[in-house]
Amino acid sequence: MSGERIARKVKIEGGYLNFSSAHFITYGGKCERLHGHNYGVLVEVEGTLGEDMLVFDFTVLKRLTKEICKRLDHRFLLPLHNPHLQLASTEDEWEVHFAGKRYIFPRADVAELPIDNSTAERLAEYICNELCRELRAFNTSNLSSIMVGVEEAPTQMAYYKLSLNE
Numbered sequence: 001m002s003g004e005r006i007a008r009k010v011k012i013e014g015g016y017l018n019f020s021s022a023h024f025i026t027y028g029g030k031c032e033r034l035h036g037h038n039y040g041v042l043v044e045v046e047g048t049l050g051e052d053m054l055v056f057d058f059t060v061l062k063r064l065t066k067e068i069c070k071r072l073d074h075r076f077l078l079p080l081h082n083p084h085l086q087l088a089s090t091e092d093e094w095e096v097h098f099a100g101k102r103y104i105f106p107r108a109d110v111a112e113l114p115i116d117n118s119t120a121e122r123l124a125e126y127i128c129n130e131l132c133r134e135l136r137a138f139n140t141s142n143l144s145s146i147m148v149g150v151e152e153a154p155t156q157m158a159y160y161k162l163s164l165n166e
């Protein structure tokens with residue numbers, strides 16, 4: 001039905017939409033200890049019915065999201081733009097300083113993220129932006145928004161929602 005004014009939503013969650021990563025955030029002038037989370041990811045896409053009566057193909061959305069999760073899985077999440085961390089790199093390693101602490105990470109074990117802190121909020125934003133970049137290869141003219149949720153633990157989740165086609 002063309003000119004449809006009803007908003008619809010598709011959602012993908014669970015399964016392999018997860019990543020297990022190490023991180024620490026800085027907050028309140030402090031830096032957490034290095035620790036890990038089994039992060040869960042959900043994606044919601046809103047829009048009208050497009051071709052074949054789909055808002056967007058679940059299977060494509062899952063594949064794209066899984067690929068992004070895979071790039072984060074079993075890595076240290078390094079926020080490249082954290083003003084409280086001093087970073088230095090060589091071809092093989094990242095060196096991270098905070099006050100008296102110094103970490104050395106093999107480069108192959110690091111996900112280099114263009115964010116200022118590896119909070120669930122920023123991770124949701126990062127994944128959402130990555131997903132939008134991947135979606136440029138598809139017809140998304142019927143979509144109005146995309147939202148990504150990142151769950152640090154079953155009790156705590158952060159969401160980021162982006163309006164599309166504005």
Ligand SMILES: Nc1nc2c(c(=O)[nH]1)N=C([C@H](O)[C@H](O)COP(=O)(O)OP(=O)(O)OP(=O)(O)O)CN2
Pocket residue numbers: 024025032035118119120121152153156158
């Ligand atoms: N809004 C947000 N708040 C907090 C975030 C975040 O990303 N967004 N992150 C953290 C820390 O990363 C912290 O590691 C959260 O882990 P958690 O296991 O919940 O910490 P606790 O040890 O305090 O919780 P327990 O339930 O006792 O394990 C903090 N806040």
